[in-house]
Amino acid sequence: MMDWVAKLADDTWGPDMVVYGQSEKARDINFDIGNGADDLLTISSYVAQATGQKKLMFYGTGSGALRCGVFAQRYPDRVARLALDAMVWTGAGSAMLADWKKSVDEWLAGNRRPVDLALLESMVTRDNPNLSEPAVIKALVEQVLALDKTLPTGAFLDMATKLPICDPEKISVPTVVMRGQFDGTATLQDVLNFYLKLPNPDKQFAMLPGMSHASIHEINREVAFAVVDNFFGMPAPIYKG
Numbered sequence: 001m002m003d004w005v006a007k008l009a010d011d012t013w014g015p016d017m018v019v020y021g022q023s024e025k026a027r028d029i030n031f032d033i034g035n036g037a038d039d040l041l042t043i044s045s046y047v048a049q050a051t052g053q054k055k056l057m058f059y060g061t062g063s064g065a066l067r068c069g070v071f072a073q074r075y076p077d078r079v080a081r082l083a084l085d086a087m088v089w090t091g092a093g094s095a096m097l098a099d100w101k102k103s104v105d106e107w108l109a110g111n112r113r114p115v116d117l118a119l120l121e122s123m124v125t126r127d128n129p130n131l132s133e134p135a136v137i138k139a140l141v142e143q144v145l146a147l148d149k150t151l152p153t154g155a156f157l158d159m160a161t162k163l164p165i166c167d168p169e170k171i172s173v174p175t176v177v178m179r180g181q182f183d184g185t186a187t188l189q190d191v192l193n194f195y196l197k198l199p200n201p202d203k204q205f206a207m208l209p210g211m212s213h214a215s216i217h218e219i220n221r222e223v224a225f226a227v228v229d230n231f232f233g234m235p236a237p238i239y240k241g
Helices: 002-008 033-051 063-074 095-108 117-125 134-147 154-161 188-196 221-232
Strands: 056-061 079-085 112-114 150-152 175-180 203-208
Touching: 002 221, 033 056, 033 063, 033 154, 056 063, 063 079, 063 154, 079 221, 095 154, 117 134, 150 154, 175 188, 175 221, 188 203, 203 221
Parallel strands: 056 079, 079 175, 175 203
Antiparallel strands: 112 150
16 A cells, blocks of 8 residues: 555655554553554654655554544644544444443453454454455464564554544544445444534545455455545645635
8 A cells, every 4th residue: 555655755654653563562551542643743743854744644544543533633734634444433333342342341451452363364354254365364464463462452442432532523634534335343324424524625435345444455455545546646626715
């Protein structure tokens, strides 16, 4: 995806959040959505200094969409365009999030939760196993497990207990909301209600056919790429008078 988006700019950045991936793990924190928005402030400051670009374009998926949404609320002057994929707003009617609530006590017991091959694969395949290539997902997950055998609990707890986290009426920047056809994390109505409350008329809602929650890891991922490509490349509207 970075290669695809890089056609639009000289620089494309894919950072690890704190306590994820190759970043440092020593901090005593479960890294919730608000922490992610704080991390994006540090990241955006670094990228702006390195590139000279005061406003950047942000793509986030799942909990990453929530982090980008909160960041855009707090720092709209740093965001040129925003793509929110696999978004959830209130979580109303979501069977998956209702099931997550059963694990809240377990997640509250520590900053990290154990993960294995089956759990990580299910994050891609849970909505519709026919939308991804098993060998590709296995290879992807093995790379993740080479870095981490646990994940921070913060985003899981936030989505299970604290929704809504983003306030669409406070996201003033141009925004595309992307929704996989089979995404079971949020209901279609929940995501549409979020979209309708975005105040900026420079906005789009994109249904992603043949995709579920993990759009950029699935066989139809280039549809998601094209949506981001198109929206990030849109000219800014001109108003006279």
